[in-house]
Amino acid sequence: MSDTPVNSDEVRHVADLARVDLDDDDVDRFTEQFADILAYFETLDEVPEVEREADLANVMRPDEVRDSLSQAEALANAEETEDGYFKGPNVS
Amino acid sequence: MSDDGVFVTEERIEGAADGPLAGQTVAVKDNISTEGVRTTCGSEMLADYVPPYDATVVERLKEAGATIVGKANMDEFGMGSTTETSAFGPTENPAAEGRVPGGSSGGSAAAVAAGEADLALGSDTGGSVRNPAAFCGVVGIKPTYGLVSRYGLVAYANSLEQIGPFGSTVEEAAELLDVVAGPDRRDATTRDEGADSDYAAAADGDVDGLEVAVPTNLVDGADEGVVETFRSALDELEDRGATYHEVELPSVEHAVEAYYVIAMSEASSNLARFDGVRYGHRADADTGEQGSSSSATQSHDGNWNEAFARTRKEGFGEEVKRRVLLGTYALSAGYHDKYYKKAQDARAWVKQDFDEALEDADVLASPTMPVPPFERGGSLDDPLQMYLADANTVPVNLADLPAISVPAGETDGLPVGIQFVGSAFDEETIVRAGSALA
Numbered sequence: 312m313s314d315t316p317v318n319s320d321e322v323r324h325v326a327d328l329a330r331v332d333l334d335d336d337d338v339d340r341f342t343e344q345f346a347d348i349l350a351y352f353e354t355l356d357e358v359p360e361v362e363r364e365a366d367l368a369n370v371m372r373p374d375e376v377r378d379s380l381s382q383a384e385a386l387a388n389a390e391e392t393e394d395g396y397f398k399g400p401n402v403s
Numbered sequence: 404m405s406d407d408g409v410f411v412t413e414e415r416i417e418g419a420a421d422g423p424l425a426g427q428t429v430a431v432k433d434n435i436s437t438e439g440v441r442t443t444c445g446s447e448m449l450a451d452y453v454p455p456y457d458a459t460v461v462e463r464l465k466e467a468g469a470t471i472v473g474k475a476n477m478d479e480f481g482m483g484s485t486t487e488t489s490a491f492g493p494t495e496n497p498a499a500e501g502r503v504p505g506g507s508s509g510g511s512a513a514a515v516a517a518g519e520a521d522l523a524l525g526s527d528t529g530g531s532v533r534n535p536a537a538f539c540g541v542v543g544i545k546p547t548y549g550l551v552s553r554y555g556l557v558a559y560a561n562s563l564e565q566i567g568p569f570g571s572t573v574e575e576a577a578e579l580l581d582v583v584a585g586p587d588r589r590d591a592t593t594r595d596e597g598a599d600s601d602y603a604a605a606a607d608g609d610v611d612g613l614e615v616a617v618p619t620n621l622v623d624g625a626d627e628g629v630v631e632t633f634r635s636a637l638d639e640l641e642d643r644g645a646t647y648h649e650v651e652l653p654s655v656e657h658a659v660e661a662y663y664v665i666a667m668s669e670a671s672s673n674l675a676r677f678d679g680v681r682y683g684h685r686a687d688a689d690t691g692e693q694g695s696s697s698s699a700t701q702s703h704d705g706n707w708n709e710a711f712a713r714t715r716k717e718g719f720g721e722e723v724k725r726r727v728l729l730g731t732y733a734l735s736a737g738y739h740d741k742y743y744k745k746a747q748d749a750r751a752w753v754k755q756d757f758d759e760a761l762e763d764a765d766v767l768a769s770p771t772m773p774v775p776p777f778e779r780g781g782s783l784d785d786p787l788q789m790y791l792a793d794a795n796t797v798p799v800n801l802a803d804l805p806a807i808s809v810p811a812g813e814t815d816g817l818p819v820g821i822q823f824v825g826s827a828f829d830e831e832t833i834v835r836a837g838s839a840l841a
Binding site: 321322325326327328329330331332333337341344345347348349351352354355356357358359360361362363370372380384385387388389390391397398399400401402 | 452453455654660663671678679706709710713716719728733735741748749752755790
C-alpha cells in the first residue's frame, strides 16, 4: 500500500514532538490512518518543479507605542496567575 | 448550545443605531473573537475562553449597525467538512433533514438557511464557507486572500484562510462583504483593494457577454445528479447571454494533497499556543492521568512537557490531533522536502493554472461540492475520504483567489451549489455572475 515507514513508534515520536499525549488505541488507529493518508500525499512526487515568482514586497510600519491590553485583561483567561504573571507547571 | 446545534452561544451584541446593516441580524462563527462573549472554536480547549477584544470584522459589524445574535457552531478549529467534529455536538441541516450542513462553518450557513439570522460570517481555509453554503442552499463568498482582515480570527492555516459572508441572496452576502472588506493596520496581509468597495451594486444579474470557463477536472468525477444540476445552471446563464468553454487544469489533480500538507503543517505550528497556561483548558493536577512515558507526576509539580501533553490530550478532539500530528510529521527532519516543499510547488502550479485560465475567461465555474450533503454520522471513520470531498474548493485557497457558491438547484431534494472563481480582487465579477442565479 505504501512504502512510507509509518509504524507505531513513529506515531509516538511525532506525538511527543507535538506534545500530545496518546492512549495505546489512539496510536494504533492513527498508525493505520496515517499510512493511508501519507500514501496519498506521496502523489506530490508527480508535481513538477515550478518557478515561484514572489511578486510580494515586505509591509513595514514604524514601531510606535500604542495602547494594548491591560495586564489584568491579559491574565483574565489564565488558569493560574501569581503577582501579575502567568503561572505554568515546573520546567524540570 | 441551541437545540438545533446552530449556536454554541446565543447572546445578542447590539451594534450602532445607524449604518448599512441597521436592523440586520448576523451569526458569527465561533472562531471569530467577540469581546466579553466566549469564543470556543468548537473545542473543549476553549470552552471557557472569553476574548478581551473584538476581531476587526466584529468591530466593523457593530459600526455598521448590525445585531450579532450568536456564535455559530463549527468543526473544531475549522477542521472538518461536516460540523460534526465540534466538541459541542452536530448541527442540523435546515435544507436537508438527516444530512450534515457541511463545514466547517456549518452553524453560520444553517443560521441563514433556517432564518435564525439574516446574514452570517464564516471562515474559509479550504472551502469552509462555500461547502456549507452549497449544502444548506444559501450563498457564501470566499474573498481574495488579503481582502478581509484576519485580526481576531483564531488561526488554523494563516496562508490560506479568509473570513467570508453568507446570505440568502448574492446581493445580501455582497453587502456584508462591503462592510467587512478593506485594509486593517492590525493585519499586515490586508491590502487596499476593497477599501471603498460596492460589491452589492455588482449584483445586477447582468451576465450578457460573460465568458465562463469550466475546468473539466472539477466536473468529471462529480456525482451525476450534481453535474446535471450544475449543467442546468450553466444553461440558464447561457440563456441570459453568457458563453462558456471547457478548460483543463492538470494541477488541480494534486490540490487536495498539497492543501492538506500545507494546512496541517501550519496548524501544527499555530495550535502550539494551546498549552493551558495563558488561556484555555488545563489538565487537572489531581485527576490528570499519566502519559505513557511519564513518571509519577502531577501537572503542577511535574515536567512542563508532560503537563502540556496531557492538557492537549484532553483539550483537543480526534481530528485536531490527527492534523497536528500529521503536520508535525510533514515538517519534521527528513520529511520537509518530501512533503512541505513539494506542496508549495503544487500550490504555485495551481496558481499558475488558474491565472492562465482566467486570461481567457471572466470566471471559472464548477460544482461547489462534487457530492450532495452527506448523511449524518457516516463520514467520520475514514478521514481520507472526507478530505477528498474538498477537491473543488481547496484549489481556490491555494491560488489565493475569490470564489462564490450560489444555489444551483436540487438533486433528489438535496441542495447543489455552483461555484464561480474570479481573478484576484475581482469580487465584482463573481458577484455579478452569481446574482444571475440567486
